[in-house]
Amino acid sequence: MADRRQHLLDAAIRVLGTRGPRQLTHRAVDVEAGLPEGSTSNQFRTRDALVAGVFGRLVEVETAAWDQLATELPPGDVDAFVAVLGRLIRQLTGEGRVIVLARHALFIEAAVHPELRREIGIGRERLAEWGVPLVAGLGSADPPAHFRMLLSLIDGLFSNQLAYAEDDFDPEAAIGALLRGLLPR
Template structure:
């Protein structure tokens, strides 16, 4: 990806995550990126192309975060997994909230746009390629299903904390409870 394209997509994520889907326009992205008018439309001819580009960039950003997570984990250590994953969830609900809000806006958009739904499915499969082995390493009897449950929990934790922030937000407790129910004792 070129530096300019990445700059535009990161600006589009900020627009989407701070102002919502209706405000995601070529002109708004140009302004957010501090680039001349027309810069975004030169890279993304249609709004659909821009939305697809944003989703692709979100997958890159989130995959990089998950890769960092995987690099911090000693194999099979449930407590370390809970601690690291809790930190991964806590960060986007504070300084990284625009990324999570942008992702959620696109998930809602996917409900009425099948092409975006397919891209989301492909992104989840990409995450599963390395996430399922992590869950398997914790002793899961059904790593693919348990990884999907873990992703659902994470999405719910994000949604709740972003919509109604709690001072005592404790994602680690929820993750540990889910894993206690899924993993052998």
């Protein structure tokens, strides 16, 4: 049952990330998943339940990506941090773009759905539990604030590259500049 649920949520992410929020319907997810009509509505009775499920799955996928990033980082090495984070951003604006587009579509939905806003807040707190200590290890004097700034920069890089892809996209330059401004020399 859990595998079918995950399969449906992955299909919903693809629908959301390739067609946008207006196209996220139970029927569209059934078709994308290659399952009989009604499969999605059996798991997620309402569209709100489906959206909440998609958000939960996105948190799982993104947490796994951040966890992988953490395994590649030597502690306290700013240059390695910049390089690994830049590689992750390139991957998520390239072959992984559907995930970021789906997440951004949910962020827009959250503007009018307080429950989704609350879930996004919880997801950001979970991410901060991982990321704030990492930023502290780089020498930050205010790790929570600096981590929020880093996330804002990353979201901006995602938005700009996905909306208008630049051939010379250089996320490392922006990340490096931010960190040089925030961290002690």
